Amino acid sequence: MKPRIAIDAMGGDEGVPVMLAGAALARHRHDSFKFLLVGDEPKIKAALDNHPNLRAASEILHAEDVVTGDDKVSQALRKAKTSSMGLAINAVKEGQASAAVSAGNTGALMGMSKLALRTMPGIDRPALAALLPTLKDTDVVVLDLGANTDCDAKNLAQFAVMGAAYSRIIFGFEQPKVRLLNIGTEEMKGTDELRDAAQYLRDASGLHMDFQGFIEADKINRGECDVVVCDGFSGNIALKAIEGSARFVTDLLRRAFTSSLRSKFGFLVSRPATELLRHHLDPNNHNGAVFMGLNGVVVKSHGSATSKGVANAVEVAARLVEEDITARIAQDLARVQIG
Amino acid sequence: MKPRIAIDAMGGDEGVPVMLAGAALARHRHDSFKFLLVGDEPKIKAALDNHPNLRAASEILHAEDVVTGDDKVSQALRKAKTSSMGLAINAVKEGQASAAVSAGNTGALMGMSKLALRTMPGIDRPALAALLPTLKDTDVVVLDLGANTDCDAKNLAQFAVMGAAYSRIIFGFEQPKVRLLNIGTEEMKGTDELRDAAQYLRDASGLHMDFQGFIEADKINRGECDVVVCDGFSGNIALKAIEGSARFVTDLLRRAFTSSLRSKFGFLVSRPATELLRHHLDPNNHNGAVFMGLNGVVVKSHGSATSKGVANAVEVAARLVEEDITARIAQDLARVQIG
Numbered sequence: 001m002k003p004r005i006a007i008d009a010m011g012g013d014e015g016v017p018v019m020l021a022g023a024a025l026a027r028h029r030h031d032s033f034k035f036l037l038v039g040d041e042p043k044i045k046a047a048l049d050n051h052p053n054l055r056a057a058s059e060i061l062h063a064e065d066v067v068t069g070d071d072k073v074s075q076a077l078r079k080a081k082t083s084s085m086g087l088a089i090n091a092v093k094e095g096q097a098s099a100a101v102s103a104g105n106t107g108a109l110m111g112m113s114k115l116a117l118r119t120m121p122g123i124d125r126p127a128l129a130a131l132l133p134t135l136k137d138t139d140v141v142v143l144d145l146g147a148n149t150d151c152d153a154k155n156l157a158q159f160a161v162m163g164a165a166y167s168r169i170i171f172g173f174e175q176p177k178v179r180l181l182n183i184g185t186e187e188m189k190g191t192d193e194l195r196d197a198a199q200y201l202r203d204a205s206g207l208h209m210d211f212q213g214f215i216e217a218d219k220i221n222r223g224e225c226d227v228v229v230c231d232g233f234s235g236n237i238a239l240k241a242i243e244g245s246a247r248f249v250t251d252l253l254r255r256a257f258t259s260s261l262r263s264k265f266g267f268l269v270s271r272p273a274t275e276l277l278r279h280h281l282d283p284n285n286h287n288g289a290v291f292m293g294l295n296g297v298v299v300k301s302h303g304s305a306t307s308k309g310v311a312n313a314v315e316v317a318a319r320l321v322e323e324d325i326t327a328r329i330a331q332d333l334a335r336v337q338i339g
Numbered sequence: 340m341k342p343r344i345a346i347d348a349m350g351g352d353e354g355v356p357v358m359l360a361g362a363a364l365a366r367h368r369h370d371s372f373k374f375l376l377v378g379d380e381p382k383i384k385a386a387l388d389n390h391p392n393l394r395a396a397s398e399i400l401h402a403e404d405v406v407t408g409d410d411k412v413s414q415a416l417r418k419a420k421t422s423s424m425g426l427a428i429n430a431v432k433e434g435q436a437s438a439a440v441s442a443g444n445t446g447a448l449m450g451m452s453k454l455a456l457r458t459m460p461g462i463d464r465p466a467l468a469a470l471l472p473t474l475k476d477t478d479v480v481v482l483d484l485g486a487n488t489d490c491d492a493k494n495l496a497q498f499a500v501m502g503a504a505y506s507r508i509i510f511g512f513e514q515p516k517v518r519l520l521n522i523g524t525e526e527m528k529g530t531d532e533l534r535d536a537a538q539y540l541r542d543a544s545g546l547h548m549d550f551q552g553f554i555e556a557d558k559i560n561r562g563e564c565d566v567v568v569c570d571g572f573s574g575n576i577a578l579k580a581i582e583g584s585a586r587f588v589t590d591l592l593r594r595a596f597t598s599s600l601r602s603k604f605g606f607l608v609s610r611p612a613t614e615l616l617r618h619h620l621d622p623n624n625h626n627g628a629v630f631m632g633l634n635g636v637v638v639k640s641h642g643s644a645t646s647k648g649v650a651n652a653v654e655v656a657a658r659l660v661e662e663d664i665t666a667r668i669a670q671d672l673a674r675v676q677i678g
Contacts, residue, residue, distance in 0.1 A: 076622070124516045135590060146522060149530060183485060183575040191572070218583030220434060233530070236522040237556045237573050241580035244557030249588040251474060267651070 002032050003318040004097050006088040007038035009047075010066040012103030012310075013303050019103065022301070022310020023058075024051035026318070028316070029311070033318060034324040035098045039063050039084040062085045067108045069303070076108030079113065085109060092296040099297035101288075103310065109300055110147055110291060118324055122333040125151070126233070127159045127194035128300070129166055130243065131286045134223030138171045139286055142220065143204040144232040144260035145239055147291070153196030153230035156180065157336055160201055163227035164209035165328040170321055173226055175208065179215035181230035181238065186281060204336040217241070228318045234311070246281055284309035288316035293329070297321055317327045341371050341630035342657035345427040345436035348386075348473035350443030351406040351642050351649075355382045355611035358442065361640075361649020362397075363390035365657070368650070375436045378402050378423040387552045402613060408448045412567070415447030416454065428455045433633040438636035438656035440627075442649065448632060448639055449486055456633040459665055460674040464490070466498045467571070467639070468505055470625045471581065473562030477510045479623055480610040481559065484578050485631070490570035492535030495519065495677055499540055501631040502566035503548035504667040508658055512565055512589070514528070514547060518554035519579065520569035528553060543675040546570070549665070585620055598664060629657035636660055 001303050005026075009019045016039065027033050029056035034057050037044050041062040048055040063084040067076045080086035085104050091097040093116045110128065119126055126193050129159060141163045148155060167176035180198055182190040187198070193215070201211040219236050220228055232240065279285065285301055287309035291298040297320045301313035343363075355378065364450045366372050376383050380401040387394040400448050402423040419425035424443050430436040434454045441448050458465055466481035472674055480502045487494065498623065499517050506515035507514055520535055521529040526537070533553070540550040549566060556577050557675045569577065578641040618624065627646035636659045640652035 035374070098544075133587075135587065151523070180574065183488070183572055218586070219578035220580065221583055221587040233522055234573065234576050236582045237520065240522075240556035241559065241577045242584040244560055245581040245584035246588050247557070248474065248560040249585050253592070281591070299519050315675075 001320045002034065003099060004034040004036060005036055005087070005314055005317055006036040006097035006100040007314070008085045008088040008090040008100065008102035008104055009037050009044055010084040010104070011303070012301065014303065015317060016040070016047045016238070019307070019310055020044065020047045020051060020054060021312055022305070024054040024208065025307055025311035027054050027057050027313035028119030029269065030163065030318065033057060033314070035059070036061055036088070036109050037090065038088040039066075061087055061091065067104050069105050071105055073111035073301045074109050077111060080116065080283055081110055086112055089113050089139065089298065092298070093117055099299065101299045101301055101310070101313050101317050103301040103305060105302050106300055108272060109298065110251065113184035113291050113294055113298045115295075117296040117298070119293050120329065122330065123158050123162070125155050125158075125161050125291035126291050127162060128162055128289055129171070129292050129322055130239065130289040132239070133281065133286055134220060134221050138223070138226065140220060140223065141167045141170075141227045142235060142239065143229060144164065144235050145289065146232045146236040148232040150233070153200060156193060156197035156231065157200040158293065158333065160197070160209065160211070160227065160229045161207070161332040161336060163229055164207070165325055165332065166290065166292065166320075167209060167226045169325060170316065171226065175210040176226035177224070178209045178211050178227040178229065179213060179225045181220075181228050181234055183216065184215035184333040185214045186217065187213070190276055197229075200336055206335050207332050218240055250281070272309070288313035290320065292325075295326065297325065303335040341373065342372040342660045343375060344434050344440060344653055344656055345361040345375040345377055346653070347424045347439065347441035347443055348383055349402070349423040350441045351640065351644065355379070355386045356642070357646055357650055359383065359386045359390060360646035361644070362653055363393035364650035365511065365653035366396050367659065369654070372396060372653070373559045374398070375400055375427070375430055376584065377427040377430065378405070385613065394467075395464060395513050398441070400401065400426055402432065404670065408444050408596065410445050410447055410678050412445055412450035415444065419451055419455065425451055428452050428574040429636065431637070432456055433515075434521050437660040438658050440637065440638045440640055440649070440652050441470040441646060442640040442642050443549035443641055445485075448637065452630050452633055452637045454637075456635040456637070457631050459668065461669065462497050462501070464494050465627060465630050466501060466644040467628055468631050469578070470509070471560060471578070472501050472620065472625055473560050475562030475582055477562070477565065479559060479562065479564065480509075480566045481586055482631065483567060483574050484628065485547060485571045485575040487571040489572070490532060492532045495532060495536035495568055495570065496539040497672065499536070499566065499568045499666050500546070500550065500551070500671040500675060502548060502568055503546070504664055504671065506565045506629065507547060507661075508662040508664060509655065512563065514549040515565035516563070517548045517550050517563045517566040518552060520556060520559075520567050520573055523555035524553045524555065526552070536568075538677055545674050546671050548671070554650065589620070627652035629655065635663065636664065
């Protein structure tokens, strides 16, 4: 399927200019991509003057309204038929677009997507999946990252199937290594939900994954497994702890390097090395959290993503459409006996 | 009270030499410290030849047996009257020592301590508290870190009281800033347990803490608050995610710095700066996790701690005894109306 991506042009810290520059960059790399640009028509038209290549591949869908970062989910839902976010999702529902990309309010995007697209057959709850950097060349898929505070064993097993399908499509693994996030690796560790979910996955045969039991949070970034599955509360804690700790270490580093003239000099000499570090940790290289388990592809771009980050999110959305993520999930779901 | 510390001389990766070197270092810094050295008497006597200063302040209590890292809690409990760990804890119970320090098996230490010392009045469950580095000069106290997988609101409120008492004693804050770990800072975020615990703490007056609501995991190391309270599952996930992420960044850094001759040179020039980073992240400078809420002080030293780390753990134990942690917790407990 040729991807046609609906872009919520109004979302994100910078709105139209960055969202369109990102779409243009993705278009530049992929001739086959088409776009539906949703938002304030005059602003979009003006921004397209800088991107003739994107203009040739796009249609504009005017939206009166925007969902703001402060909108509660209930407020956002009232703008489902008028806002750029709502209309972008609706375009996926109506088949006018094959996927939607937004850098807007996460809670609102999740709430609207769930209501408009509904969960796919066999999935009880959608999950938010993101890519985190590892010591290897491929990223690790982590889900759920906050869509569901409490999860039962069934939800966790479904997340494993969804995460494995994501990893197969994006990194081409035939049997991604999947683990459940826990506070120890022994079989009896953790909650009943985790132990039961592990049992479901161990008992299933013919799954497109290599289920390897539990993983502890200090191993997430080692690259020893390809998919880490958790409830939304633990996932959010782990993701933010990782982000905060990485920032903490780089802050200490900056402080250390500016503490003396000698180390300032050393820093300048070794700048290519620290640039490499920055590149590896730059969230724009891992941008595009995916709402999985819906009848349609919705990708959340980070609010502060640059055009490179937005292009990344667009490419993730396109790959999931081209490789038919929904069908892949359905295949594996049929193989897990749950409940 | 003059602290007399029972040292489980057999625990930790290196056992007697490191444990005694650590005790000797603490003794060197504090003339008033006395020790009860528990373990294999011939080995302890031999090691004391290197530490005449420690010998003058110590008694030896011989133990036949040791708890190993592989022992399950049930196996360890059967060694309560014969192992160095069990006898060190028992010495606290019988008043022969005022605190115990062990670098042995955490689960066993927790299980034995709980059984021998029991929880103090008003505390339903003990918690494991540790110190994490921040961007400021003081560490943040985080608890629970794994003693309790599930916690109710009452447990969490009690942990807050215990953590605040710990922070007051170690860092001298009159009103430590206390927050509950959550996936958002708005009042309605998170689980019922978290919301109810926040309500208990907001409603209490005269507490020796400044309760400030919720904190997200990316802020733990910022130094914006002094105590972070969580259930043992979330705490373990957060702690390990922080450790893993810090190691990930420093691994990347090492890789980056050794990737070219130029950056190797830069690294050498700026070595004092990276040494400062290493110092700040070195767990030996933050060693000594405390089991809080028991009738007696038990401190867990990290298994791989150096003598400096062990000395740190001994000093933490001594401070908690000198400042009467149990009385301080009891004071605040009386002020929280729970349930």
